[in-house]
Amino acid sequence: MPTLNALRCFTATVEAGGFSAAGRNLGVAPSSVSRQISALEDSVGAQLLLRTTRKLSLTEAGRLYHQRVAHILADLDEATTAVSDLERAPRGVLHVNAPIAFGTRHIVPATPAFLARFPEVRIELTLTDNFVDLLEVGADVAVRVGELEDSSLIARRLAANRRILCASPDYLAGAGTPDRSSDLIAHNCLVYTRHQGSVDWNLEGPDGPKEVRVTGSLRTNNTEALHAAALGGLGIVLLPSWLVGHEVQSGRLVQILGHYRASPSALDTSIYALYPANRHLSSKVRAFVDFLVERFSPAPYWEEAPG
Known part of the structure; x- marks a missing residue:
């Protein structure tokens, strides 16, 4: 049976191109590497390397054997690292990427408890609303809100991403509180848009799905601006509960048409933690993702009823 040491000597020789270089990389004498490979060839009953005075090359059997052995050694190294990592306390720099609004409101406030x-x-922590490639920017984990693109990343769901209708008490006192989705047509609706043209709010309620063509005095592609405008009494907004939940709980905003919900769309999927699909997960990434799941699941604190 081939020894692990012989397998490592063989792969090191193939990758380094010779006994001397392999010996330097392994910290052993070239003659020791040569003996290990000769013993390996005797063990498998096949010549793996063609030796000449000028170079080494793989035989057909050697190429096949190297492909299989390289995978086996990589799996073994990853398994060893994974087990060792489980035994170590999370440490080092954790690179996190998140959207600006969600990161400011929910990731930053969570960091003191995590670091304690x-x-x-x-x-x-990098906050940006632009799409970034985790591997390109060197992020260990990213928080994403909404629909996910197909990728090789692992996605772990943290919470639902639910939009609600709300307005300030002052606005409702002056303009009245809508009872049905059709009442929104007569209200000043502040809309989130990245495109020009009309805006429809798609809602589902007791009277079935409704598409309401809304208009208002403010259109913007920034949810923070809509949030501030609603707090200022300008009109009605349709925003994620994680963005307005605190103000609804405190009474600074009032949820309206609670028997309606925004129709599912790319904006109404979930909030996820994403990380690269490594064969094993570092303890710091595992700890951070588990912490977020614990903090936001099964029902996030921003969904709690006003009290």
């Missing part, structure tokens, strides 16, 4: 639990971790 794992004091050997430091967080480098």
Whole structure:
């Protein structure tokens, strides 16, 4: 049976191109590497390397054997690292990427509790609303809101992404509170849009799905601007509960048409933690994702009823 040492000597020789270079990489004498490979060839009953005075090359059997052995050694190294990682406390720099609004409201406030639990971790947080490739920017984990593109990333669901209708008490006192979706037509509706043209709010309620053509004095592609305008009493908004939940709970905003919900769309999927699909997950990433799941699931705090 081939020994693990012989297998490592063989792959090191193939990758380095010779016994001397392999010996330097492994920290052993070239003659020791040569003996290990000769013993390996005797063990498998086939010549793996063609030796000349000028170079080494793989035989057909050697090429097949190297492909299989390289995968086996990689799996073994990953398994060893994974088990060792389980035994180590999370430590080091954790690179996190998140959308600006969600990150400011929910990731930043969560970091003190996480760092108190794992004091050997430091967080480098990048907030951006632009799509970024985790591998290109070197992020360990990203938080994403809404529909996910197909990718090789692992996605772990943190919470639902639900939009609600709300307005300030002052606005409702002056303009009245709508009772049906059709009443929105007569109200000043502040809309989130990235495109020019008309805006429809698709709602589902007791009278079935409704498409309401809304108009208002403010259109913007920034949810923070809509949030501020609603707090200022300008009109009605349709925004994620994670953005307006605190104000609804405190009474600064009032949820309206609670028996209606926004029809499912790309904006109404879920909130996810994403991380690269490594064969094993580092302890700091695992700890952070588990912490977010614990904090936001099964029902996030921003969905709690006003009290």
